[in-house]
Amino acid sequence: MEYLVLALVLLVLLGFVTVRSRRGRVPAGSQPEALRGEGPAGEVGREAGSGEGAPVAAAVVEPTYAGSLSRSRGPFSQLFARIKGQGEVETVTRQVEETLILADVGPALAEAIAGDLRGSLAGGSLDAESVRSALAAELKGRFLDADRTLHLGDQKPGVVLFVGVNGTGKTTTIGKLAAHLAGEGTKVTVAAGDTFRAAATEQVSIWAEQAGVDLVSGQAGADPASVIFDAIDHAGAIGSDVVLCDTAGRLQNKGNLMEELRKIRRVAEKGAGSVSEVLLVIDATTGQNGLAQARAFGEAVAVTGVVLTKLDGSSKGGVALAIESTLGLPVKLVGLGEGLGALKPFDVEAFVDGLLGGMD
Ligand SMILES: Nc1nc2c(ncn2[C@@H]2O[C@H](COP(=O)(O)OP(=O)(O)O)[C@@H](O)[C@H]2O)c(=O)[nH]1
Ligand SMILES: [Mg+2]
Known part of the structure; x- marks a missing residue:
C-alpha cells in the first residue's frame, strides 16, 4: 500500500515537471498578435513539431487567394448569378464594366476591358460560364508578363x-518576409529605419526576434539614412545575405519626406552591397489612391515592385490590375492576412480565379 502511494506521488510529480518544462519552451502569449495567425494555429503548430521557439507557425491555417478575395468577389458572384444566357452582349458587357469599377480597377481600364470583352463575346454563347471565362482570359492577359521574383542582389548583402x-x-x-527567408536558410539583417516613432523600433524588433534574425536599430529621432547605412555595414561584416530596411510611413505629397527617402536610397547604395529592390507597400483597401502613391514613390525612389x-x-482587389497595367509596376508579393504565412x-x-470565383 505504501509503495502504491509513493508510486502515485512520484507520477504526479513527474507530470508536473513535464508540464512546467513545456511551458518554459513555448512562451504562450509572448508572440505578437500578428504571429498568432488565424484560427487555432499555435496548438496545431506545436503538434506538427514546428520546433522550439520556431518563429514560423508552420501549421497556421494558410490563407488562400480564393478565401482572402471573398469581399472583392462579391459583386462578380452577383453579376454571374444574374446572367441567364440570354440578352445582348451590350447589356452584359456594360454590367461587367460596372462590376470592374466596383472592384476598383478604375473607370478607364474597366471601359477598355469591357470593350475587348464585347469583341470576344460577339456571336458566341452568353451564359455565365462563357462570360466568366472570357473575362478571366481578358484580365489575365492584362497583367504584366514580368519578373516577380524578389532579387536579393548578386553583391552581398542585397538591400x-x-x-x-x-x-x-x-x-x-x-517580419513575415524575414521569417520566411530565415526559414529557407537566408541570413537576414533587419534595419529599423523607422526612427520617427519610438514604438516603431520596438515593433520591428519583436518581429526580428520572432524570426530569429539580426536587427540594427538607432535612437528614436536618429537619421534614418545613417541607421540603414550602419545596418548594411554591420550586415556586410557578419556576412548577411540581405538587409530588409524598414522606413517611416510618409505621405507621397510631402516633399521633404520624399527627399528624405531619396537620401536613404542614395546612402544605402554607398555601403557594402547594393539596393536590389525598392518595394512599395500599398494597402489594397485604399484602392485607386494606391495609384497616386505608386506614381509619387516611383518618381522619388525608382520603385522596383509592389x-x-x-x-x-x-x-477593391482590382487595384492590383490597375497598378500593373496603368503603371507598369509588377506586384511581387501580396498580404492575404495578418498571420505569418x-x-x-x-x-x-x-488572383483572377479568386476574384471571379468558379461556377457552382
Ligand atoms: N488583414 C491584414 N492586415 C495586415 C496585412 N498586412 C499588415 N496588416 C496590418 O496592418 C496594420 C499596419 O501594419 P504595419 O506593418 O504596422 O504598417 P506600416 O505602418 O506600413 O509599418 C497592422 O495591424 C498589421 O497587422 C494583411 O495582409 N492583411
Ligand atoms: Mg512600420
Whole structure:
C-alpha cells in the first residue's frame, strides 16, 4: 500500500515537471498578435513539431487567394448569378464594366476591358460560364508578363527598401518576409529605419526576434539614412545575405519626406552591397489612391515592385490590375492576412480565379 502511494506521488510529480518544462519552451502569449495567425494555429503548430521557439507557425491555417478575395468577389458572384444566357452582349458587357469599377480597377481600364470583352463575346454563347471565362482570359492577359521574383542582389548583402504611406503594412511585411527567408536558410539583417516613432523600433524588433534574425536599430529621432547605412555595414561584416530596411510611413505629397527617402536610397547604395529592390507597400483597401502613391514613390525612389497588403479585408482587389497595367509596376508579393504565412508571391492565375470565383 505504501509503495502504491509513493508510486502515485512520484507520477504526479513527474507530470508536473513535464508540464512546467513545456511551458518554459513555448512562451504562450509572448508572440505578437500578428504571429498568432488565424484560427487555432499555435496548438496545431506545436503538434506538427514546428520546433522550439520556431518563429514560423508552420501549421497556421494558410490563407488562400480564393478565401482572402471573398469581399472583392462579391459583386462578380452577383453579376454571374444574374446572367441567364440570354440578352445582348451590350447589356452584359456594360454590367461587367460596372462590376470592374466596383472592384476598383478604375473607370478607364474597366471601359477598355469591357470593350475587348464585347469583341470576344460577339456571336458566341452568353451564359455565365462563357462570360466568366472570357473575362478571366481578358484580365489575365492584362497583367504584366514580368519578373516577380524578389532579387536579393548578386553583391552581398542585397538591400531591400520598404517604402510607403503610414499603416500600409511595411513593418509587418518585413517580419513575415524575414521569417520566411530565415526559414529557407537566408541570413537576414533587419534595419529599423523607422526612427520617427519610438514604438516603431520596438515593433520591428519583436518581429526580428520572432524570426530569429539580426536587427540594427538607432535612437528614436536618429537619421534614418545613417541607421540603414550602419545596418548594411554591420550586415556586410557578419556576412548577411540581405538587409530588409524598414522606413517611416510618409505621405507621397510631402516633399521633404520624399527627399528624405531619396537620401536613404542614395546612402544605402554607398555601403557594402547594393539596393536590389525598392518595394512599395500599398494597402489594397485604399484602392485607386494606391495609384497616386505608386506614381509619387516611383518618381522619388525608382520603385522596383509592389507589395499589395490586406487583400483579405479589401473589396477593391482590382487595384492590383490597375497598378500593373496603368503603371507598369509588377506586384511581387501580396498580404492575404495578418498571420505569418499570409505573405505570398503574387500569382496572377490564382488572383483572377479568386476574384471571379468558379461556377457552382
Ligand atoms: N488583414 C491584414 N492586415 C495586415 C496585412 N498586412 C499588415 N496588416 C496590418 O496592418 C496594420 C499596419 O501594419 P504595419 O506593418 O504596422 O504598417 P506600416 O505602418 O506600413 O509599418 C497592422 O495591424 C498589421 O497587422 C494583411 O495582409 N492583411
Ligand atoms: Mg512600420
